Amino acid sequence: MRPFIIVGTAFALSAVAGCSSTPNEPSLTLDTQKSPEAYTACLVPKLEENAFRPTLSQSDRHYKIVMPSAVAADNVIEAYKASSGGKVFVYQRSLLAHGLLQAARDCV
Secondary structure, X not given: OHHHHHHHHHHHHHHHHHHHOOXXXXXXXXXXXXXXXXXXXXXXXXXXXXXXXXXXXXXXXXXXXXXXXXXXXXXXXXXXXXXXXXXXXXXXXXXXXOOHHHHHHHOO
């Protein structure tokens, strides 16, 4: 029983370390015709349907959605104003964030 616990703990720690080792590189980058406001208005309900707990913050040119994670760094989606709509960066840092990337793509 004890070797199983040690192996399980080592695996969990390596998975968490792998998720947070490159926090500044997005998992997905998208271009959209929508403004950041319209994009996040589409995305937030989809995230809530997938049991994420999104928190939205905004400035003049930037919207940020943060979804807390108990086992890794927070998952983050940022939408910026661009000349032809918006630019979206998705940072999926948790292996348990199933549906996050698909929801981001669905709202483009």
